Amino acid sequence: MTVDVGLTVNGVRHDLKVDSRTTLLDLLREHLGLTGTKKGCDHGQCGACTVLVDGVRKNACMNLAASLDGRGIVTIEGLGTEQALHPMQAAFIEHDGFQCGYCTPGQICSAVGMLSELKRGLPSAVTADLREAAVDMVEAEVRERMSGNICRCAAYPNIVAAILDAGKA
Amino acid sequence: MPDTILGQPIDRIDGKAKVTGAARYAGDRRAEHPAFGVIVTSTVGRGTINKVDIKEAQAAPGVVLVMSHENAPAQAPFKHAGDRHARPKPQLNGARVHYYGEPVALVVADTFEQATAAARLVRVSYQTEMGAYDLAGNRRFAYTPAELVQGKPDSSLGDFDKGFAQGAQTVDATYTTPYQSHNPMELVASLAQWDGDRLTVHCATQLVDAAHHSIASTLRIPLENVEVISEFIGGGFGGKLPIYGDAILAALAARQLKRPVKVTLTRQQMFSVTTHRAATIQRVRLAAGTDGKLTAIAHEVMSQSARMDEFVESAAASTRSMYAAPNRLTRHRVVPLDMPVSDSMRAPGDAVGQLAIEQAMDELAYKLDLDPVELRLRNEPTEDPEKHVPYSTRKLVECLKRGAAEFGWDKRPSVPGTLKDGQWLVGFGVAAAIRGNYRRPATARVRMDENRHVTVEMDMTDIGTGSYTIFAQVAADALGVPIGQVTVKLGDSSYPQTPGSGGSFGAASCAPAVHDACMEIKKKLDAGQGPGNLQAEVKSAPGEEFKKFSQYSYGAHFAEVGVDTSTGEARLRRMLGVFDAGRIYNSKTARSQLVGGMIWGVGSALHENAVVDQRYGLFVNHDLAGYHVPVHADVPAVDAIMLAGFDGKSNEMGSKGVGELGICGAGAAVANAIYNACGVRIRDYPITPDKVLRGLMRPANLAQQR
Amino acid sequence: MRAFTYERPVDLAAALVAIGQPGARFLAGGTNLLDLMKVEAETPQHLVDVSRLPLDQISEENGGLRIGAMVTNTALAGDSHVREHYPVLARAVLNGASAQLRNQATTGGNLLQRTRCYYFYDPSTPCNKRAPGSGCSALQGYNRIHAILGASDACIAVHPSDMAVAMMALDAEVEVEAPHSHRRIKIADFHRLPGNTPQNDTILGAGELITAVILPPPPPGGQVYRKVRDRASYDFALVSVAAVVETDGERIRSARIALGGVAHKPWRALEAERQLAGVPLSDDALAAAGETAVKGAQGHGHNDFKIPLAARTVASALAEAAKQRKA
């Protein structure tokens, strides 16, 4: 059963006919060739597939493409290029925020989404006072908020350092 | 020392590709008009397939092929002997089921969605047999393996019983470690494509050369007709040493369909189709005099092995070289079970062995009323106590002392359960680390063009270890060119042979080859040739030094842990490791690997546990929600210090293995910190809240909390 | 995933009609439904995407709060009114899943998420909830995460939601629409115990749509959500406790206790609450309440530890809530 989907991905509009079962993740990877977004579990359990949907970080594997009709998606390829890195990408390189690099696109997209959540004053499980409208970007907050992105290489301390660095800017 | 780029913490040269999504992993490879294969796995642990009913699957939309043992092409038979990673890996080659989750069919369709749906329509019926799935319950079937990677399965020196009886204090304790699953973030995947009789397989493998042999021999085609490409690998940790059904089945299906075929394992399948770390039961006996000197050490290991394919978890091997003691004993036994195949996982043997022995040392320290750092210092040997050869280099004492100073070990509460921080009891733990140093023959090809641009080629891989970067550093250093002028090409079987990434031997084996090849080029330059059109291919191999010297890398871990007094939750608060791994090629990437290894140790202490349903032989919690690995929130400040060093016996470059050292001992430091925090000693890993809580609720402990 | 047809109705009325099709299911965030469809633990033939229905508002109502069914977990926990007056709810939501999932998961979907029982997720094993009559693999199997209260021989699964536990302590009501009916269900009655029909998690009728969750005015007292889990984040509860404690000086005026991870539904410990009303605040009283909360609890082997764990967590959450009020 096919469905029509129109999506803007990294600023480019795509109108596609896809199997209703197609997830955003498989659409990006297999239909659009945007393989920067990774599949680590296909079940919302790892964060490797994290992309920004209308600016909000989500797991691409947990979204049917059909239900995103009309939405704007930004993937790792849309954040920056080798010639013009996004500051978060540059910070990951500088702090060695990865090893194998497989979780990295997800970590970076997630970090970008997280900073905007912080900016909007959204609380996390470790926010001490929920009534405060502003939340400080401290290590503990970053760790908790990034916990949906597993890194089996365990580059965690470097990832946090990179995010804190990029987040200052 | 002159200014050199070697050792500098330079950024990874493949970093830009990785942070922009440009790096292509096996499953990212694309081909014209591909078909997608999905593997169907067995749902019994032991038995025979009666029938594979493929009617429904075959009729499903988009399905182009359904393969089972009833129609799979003939392949080379499985071999028990030989290089376990280069052997034939025949798939769907019989009705026998060896373990739960073994591939029994492949469904190929035009799309991934179609293939996934149709895979569920394959109906397999079995003649189920009673299987053996419980390690402890089947210990009577334990046997002595012929050998370990490190030599004989058993060793003894002096008279253990006598030495044990001499001890003023003794420890006799049994530690158990669970099944663990590598779970690299990248799913194992292969894209196979035929061009006439030539096959290209993009696959996720640590060992390109072994994969090359394995695929060619399984399909019984000439080596030169197969190209294996593994340019980027999303983590391996030993889980991508062998190739798996995805590679062979993709190749078989692609040949039959005359069309590229991509096969990717699901995360759930990764637990059974790929290998795992065997569960172990380890008995450790230590005895020491009042002076804290060990009089006897025994380390006896029993581990699971797949009935279909032996693997020995050599957990006591390094114990033979670690501490001085006149009377010694080590033993390895394996218990054949109808479980998936076990194999190397990050620091095989050592990682779980030190979870046991380094906790036992802690227990002994308390009995002796001696600081656990001091206990280790007092048992520092002057030579390898069993091999009776000198150490190539060994800076364990320095690791311990430096770590203790930097960590603030003097603030450790000497009595468990006395340091409080709100709801938390806080404790410090220490453990030493030892990891065997290995080296294998490797060949590198280096070319220089007229612009002095250098290209290094090897079939070596970069599984996140930093291979691309350090080889560029080695070449830039040797030839005196800027690093930007070096291109490193890895992960292709058409390049010269190397051992690949495994056992932390990659850099120690390959860097000398790169260096030597560069030196050849340099010689030619000095002789007035070039710079254009220069090429050198050099093989570098280990010499006698590995027999004449005891070769290991070392470290010391210091951990601070909090234990919640009402729930038993144990959480890491901070951790420091100090390491002696010879010369470091890149202090940034090496540190990352060490820290990563330490966090693996934390996971092995607190989280990781692939649970077997003893009725079926099934890994029950086979996904990343059920199988816990540490997440960001579990990892506060973790840091690693690398001692300056040079081990010329390991290789001319002076380096030793780094990638596996960090995990060794790390988990024991956490376990020891838990004891120091709350007085609860858990010998059954992982140390989850249920176990700690049970300890906290013991009457003796309850009194202490008041 | 089995094949299905997909539609996104334009409004509520159309959605309620669309769900009448055979094998139809609502799709909200999809973080649970899609997850289960991938392993074929769920096999809908038709998906009715309600994620864009205008049910994403939080508004004050009669001194309490009306939370639209499509309000995301992130929006719920981030709402200033919730943060100020219902912190136990904000905390519970923030302790669940990951930020990515919370950005997508909805209030209605969260209530209806299904158990995380390993066997439920693995179609190669028997499971009465997934395949009624096939047996319960967990009963004699690996049941560390399973229920200690209210279970049956047919199923010992637990409800995994954190949010629902807080709502239980807050006496929330679930508002439900069907073509010809409109009802409000007390959250205590919404989820059910497994009995002989573990395939039914709730009393929701076929085709009924959750439109909102209604919170009564905030209860007086300190509010605490305590989640015990194997790792520090991104993990389901072994046991969780939502506690609300009102004290007057040294005496407990009232207490509310709800537990997660212990039963097929969020579990309210009413007897323990009654036991605390009016007694002097003391460690012993709180510990006794913890014991009462797990009265009649039964372990199945691997999960025996949950009985003392739940009792101790209740006591410590109560203590924390009581302390909060004094400060």
Ligand SMILES: Cc1cc2nc3c(=O)[nH]c(=O)nc-3n(C[C@H](O)[C@H](O)[C@H](O)COP(=O)(O)OP(=O)(O)OC[C@H]3O[C@@H](n4cnc5c(N)ncnc54)[C@H](O)[C@@H]3O)c2cc1C
């Ligand atoms: C890896 C992982 C970890 C998680 N960890 C936690 C955790 O720690 N704590 C926790 O509480 N949760 C956790 N979750 C679960 C998550 O909170 C739920 O998946 C989510 O809340 C479901 O909401 P949804 O909108 O995505 O639901 P959907 O998946 O869209 O729907 C779930 C069910 O509800 C039905 N439905 C949805 N909306 C309505 C409605 N308005 N009316 C009627 N029926 C409806 C659907 O038909 C479906 O049956 C986790 C999930 C994952 C994948």
Ligand code: SF4
């Ligand atoms: S506990 Fe319930 S969900 Fe789990 S196997 Fe038993 S019946 Fe199925």
Ligand code: FES
């Ligand atoms: S692939 Fe989407 S969360 Fe793992």
Ligand code: FES
């Ligand atoms: S860098 Fe390898 S998984 Fe994160």
